[in-house]
Amino acid sequence: MFRRLFIAATVLLCLSACTPEPEWYAPPMQRAALRKEPRAVGSVITMDSPMADSYIVSGVLRGEPLSQWRWTNQRPELRFYLTETKGLKFFMDFVLAEATFKFTGPVTVRFLIDGKPLGIAHYGKPGDQHYETEVPESLLKTSEPVTVAAEVDKVYVSPQDGVKLGFLLVRAGFEQ
Amino acid sequence: MPKAVYILFGAAFTLASAYVLGRLLLERLKIRLYREEEWLLGLVCGASLLHLLVFVLCSAQLARKGVFFALGAAILAAGWGRGVFRPSRAPALPPLGRLWKWLFAAIYLAYAVLYLSNAMAPEMSPDGSSYHLGLVARYLREHGFSRLTTNMYANLTQGVEMLYLFAFAIGRHSAAAVVHFGFTMALPLLILAHARRFGLPAAGVGAAVLMLCAPVVGIDGTTAYNDMAVTTVVFSLYCLLQIWREERQNALIVPVGLLAGFCFATKYTAAPAIPFAAGFLAWRLWRARQPWLRPLLLFAACAAVMAVPWAAKNWIIVGNPLSPFFNKYFPNPNVHISFEQEYVERMRHYGDPKSYWDIPMDLTVHGAMLSGILGPVFVLLPLALLALRRPRGRSLLAAGAFFALPYLNNIGTRFLLPSLPFFSLALAMVFARSKGVLPAVVVAHAVLSWPHVLKLYSSQYAWRLERIPVAAALRIQKEEKYLTDFSYGYVVARMVEDFVPPGEKVFTFSGVAEAYTSRDILTAYQAGFNNNLGEFLWAGLFPDSAPTHQLRYTFPERPLRHLKLTQDNSGTDQWSISEWRMYKGEKELLRSPEWRLRAWPNPWDVRLAFDNSLVTRWRSWESIQPGMFVEVDLGGEQSMDSVRLEVTKDQYQVGLKLYGRGERGDWALLGGAPKETDAPLMKGLRRAAMEELRARGVRYLLVAPDDPAGQDYQANAALWGIGLLAERGGTRLYKINGAAE
Known part of the structure; x- marks a missing residue:
């Protein structure tokens, strides 16, 4: 009795290790052909967007995720992808923090598109700021992203780590 | 109490x-x-x-x-x-x-x-x-x-x-x-x-x-x-x-x-x-x-x-x-x-x-x-x-x-x-x-x-007791505070718990302190299913993991029902096929529900070679040895004159032969040695990789600071179709967006 049980168990174990014939499968659902890159960036970005990192070229410090603003250095640069170039305005919403303004005093910001001058603005008091200007069509393109820089003439330099703080960036982009 | x-x-x-x-x-x-x-x-x-x-x-x-x-x-x-x-x-x-x-x-x-x-x-x-x-x-x-x-x-x-x-x-x-x-x-x-x-x-x-x-x-x-x-x-x-x-x-x-x-x-x-x-x-x-x-x-x-x-x-x-x-x-x-x-x-x-x-x-x-x-x-x-x-x-x-x-x-x-x-x-x-x-x-x-x-x-890196934490043991020191101070794994696990909705899956290449989160963590190395998810992402990132190579078997046009690709070499490489396509002239045969596919080894993934996705591939998942095969039954005879395999380049030791037969008759060698060419530049693989994750119910991605793709996820979040949800000490949690997002 015991011997039979033992033999049956051994045979069962051996059978379980046998290689079975592979099964047949039907073709799966077909994936759509994806042969081009989707647009990485659009024409407007707010700093609380999860996509904000994709728009930043340089000069913007990392903030808490989903924070409404981010500190910039002296020359923050952003990139945008435009689908048209006619009749567009560039705008930027930002904040001059009282804490840094105490040290810098009034500041001048020079805006550039792909390194070419777009405009200059002077800010004599801290707080919320809005810059907006029409953009000549000749400065824009749709074939590849355009880069916008905002150059501040004076920055606060942190005595602890030497980081240069320009302003708090909230939102920027192109709109009709 | x-x-x-x-x-x-x-x-x-x-x-x-x-x-x-x-x-x-x-x-x-x-x-x-x-x-x-x-x-x-x-x-x-x-x-x-x-x-x-x-x-x-x-x-x-x-x-x-x-x-x-x-x-x-x-x-x-x-x-x-x-x-x-x-x-x-x-x-x-x-x-x-x-x-x-x-x-x-x-x-x-x-x-x-x-x-x-x-x-x-x-x-x-x-x-x-x-x-x-x-x-x-x-x-x-x-x-x-x-x-x-x-x-x-x-x-x-x-x-x-x-x-x-x-x-x-x-x-x-x-x-x-x-x-x-x-x-x-x-x-x-x-x-x-x-x-x-x-x-x-x-x-x-x-x-x-x-x-x-x-x-x-x-x-x-x-x-x-x-x-x-x-x-x-x-x-x-x-x-x-x-x-x-x-x-x-x-x-x-x-x-x-x-x-x-x-x-x-x-x-x-x-x-x-x-x-x-x-x-x-x-x-x-x-x-x-x-x-x-x-x-x-x-x-x-x-x-x-x-x-x-x-x-x-x-x-x-x-x-x-x-x-x-x-x-x-x-x-x-x-x-x-x-x-x-x-x-x-x-x-x-x-x-x-x-x-x-x-x-x-x-x-x-x-x-x-x-x-x-x-x-x-x-x-x-x-x-x-x-x-x-x-x-x-x-x-x-x-x-x-x-x-x-x-x-x-x-x-x-x-x-x-x-x-x-x-x-x-x-x-x-x-x-x-x-x-x-x-x-x-x-x-x-x-x-x-x-x-x-x-x-x-002893070495400072030795695994050993370091303190006598009586206050923490008696919970005079709060558990949360103690864990936050001494366990980075806990901090990451709580980030997952806070930002990922219940019932959702999170994919990661690194481990997570799963005892402190109730979310379903899929760690890349821990299972075959997870290995595949990791493969998809690597295909989006590294050319060696994407099908940058093509093998074309050309033969006189003939009606065929069964095609079988055999691998006859031994070696340490693994065999894989990203896509298997059949042509009559320049026209590809449309894949039909009547087709039947099988493979050995790893029969369970054979469909990945027939899904029209360049980031997925059927893979032997073991070193090559004679007797490996992938086989297609078209359900009925169809005329064709070439077969194209889209493959990765990481399989130099593989030796393939293509066989075919009609409704009746014996297997016949088709086409001899294949013509090898480089594939045209592929774009959109990152997004395609994330789509594969989403298709398998994974909507969150956890990236450790030492993840080799970490920089790319951050710099090209839009190309991947992911958005940063939270970050703790360099570990980032992304949400995988849908195609429309």
Whole structure:
């Protein structure tokens, strides 16, 4: 009795290790052909967007995720992808923090598109700021992203780590 | 009620339930032991029975706090009724000498305080907080075992974790660690009891202290690992075998079988306990010219009661009774053969020691490479060979050598633990023969192993106890604060818990402290399904993982129904096909539901070569060997004149032949050698990779700071189609956006 049980168990174990014939499968659902890159960036970005990192070229410090603003250095640069170039305005919403303004005093910001001058603005008091200007069509393109820089003439330099703080960036982009 | 009370109650309730079960078993079998042995072996035998009861409850989806509580209460009531808590009438072991008694008591109590405070402190050990308790927490949430195929650790036997589950239901994470602490503290007493039974009290104290104070015992045995519990079970088995050898109580074969099976149920590396015990019984019976078949069958049946449920669970859930190993013999989609080979190889070499001569010093003094230290006194371990002069010494050294064998497959220090009680006792026997040596060694070991002394000579990276966290143990210091201060894994797990909705899956290349999140974590290396997800992402990132190469087989147009691609070479490369396309002229044959596809090996993924996605691929997931094939049945004859394979370049050793046949007839070679070309530049693979993850229900991605793709996820989040949700200490949590987002 015991011997039979033992033999049956051994045979069962051996059978379980046998290689079975592979099964047949039907073709799966077909994936759509994806042969081009989707647009990485659009024409407007707010700093609380999860996509904000994709728009930043340089000069913007990392903030808490989903924070409404981010500190910039002296020359923050952003990139945008435009689908048209006619009749567009560039705008930027930002904040001059009282804490840094105490040290810098009034500041001048020079805006550039792909390194070419777009405009200059002077800010004599801290707080919320809005810059907006029409953009000549000749400065824009749709074939590849355009880069916008905002150059501040004076920055606060942190005595602890030497980081240069320009302003708090909230939102920027192109709109009709 | 204070948290500390719950922790202690959860652990004590579990250990008491085990103890009572064991005592009832020993009493039922009328086994005669010394009083101290009744306590200790009762606890270990009962642990095996309790583990089995919890296993049954998990299988029946009854793993609930109330059920455990009722079960434990019933066991304790039964024990009360049978007089288990009354003073035993069994004789006591021969007493210890005064010096040894006080020396042992002082060291044992000091280390008990050190270890208990660490065990009660919030659990944050790497394996404990990731999978040992991660799975325990999952079983409690889901009230038992579920069809979990995406975590290979769930396929390991979890005998000790069943006890943790019992305790965890009441006292949560730290209660499980305190259960382990219970085994850690029981083992030295068991060593001492065994030595006293055989007239070696001084050596018993020495061995007990060598074991108790070894730094790796301290760190492992006070967390929710399981090595010290495994070691205690192994040594208990040895004790029972020695008692059987001396007294030939036939009833002892039952607990011997149960504990041998329990060894398998606690850890695969302890599975050799089954042949060890079977061989011991058979040898002794044969030499005494006694009948051997019936005792061995009784032994096998008892061992099977403990071991078979785990093998059966694996067979049912993942198709391999010994998963995650032996996948070559039990092919299944859940653990890839190539992964198993890499994993085993990695465990054999750990941090790639420059020389095997580095191992002894790292094991005993430094501890940087092999995770854990035995203590400098164990440098003297070769002296234990002098114990070969005595029969008891030979028996101990033989057992130690046998249980050290699995160490060859995993050279981490803790994998030596099952053999350490034997070696310690043999070494102590040698020291005990020279007056004054053994007490000096015992005191030196106890001092050198104390955390504050240990840090003076061991590596700063050694895995060891670092503090005596009494305030955290008693929860005077908040658990959250303690874990946040000392456990980065906890911080990341809480980020996942805070930002990922319940029921969602998170994919990651690194591990997560799963014991602290209820979200479904898919770690890339932990299962076949997860391996594929990782592959998709790598295809989006690295050209070598994308099909940048094309093979075109051209032949005179002919009607074909069956096509078969065979691989006839041997080598270390793996074979893969990203897309298989068939053409008539320039027009590709449209894939039809009537088609049927199969492959060997890895038949389960064959459809990945026919899904029109360039980031997915069918892959052999094992080194190439002749006989591998992929086959297509078109359901009816179709005219064609070429076949194009889109493949990755990482398969230079592969040798392919394409065969075809119509409705009737024999296979004929098609096209000879294929024309090889580079594929045109592919774009959009990143987004396609994420779409594959989404298609498999994964909407979140966790990226560790050292993830090689981390920078690319950040810089090209839009190309991947992911958005940053949160970041903690460099680890980023992304949400995978839908196609329209």
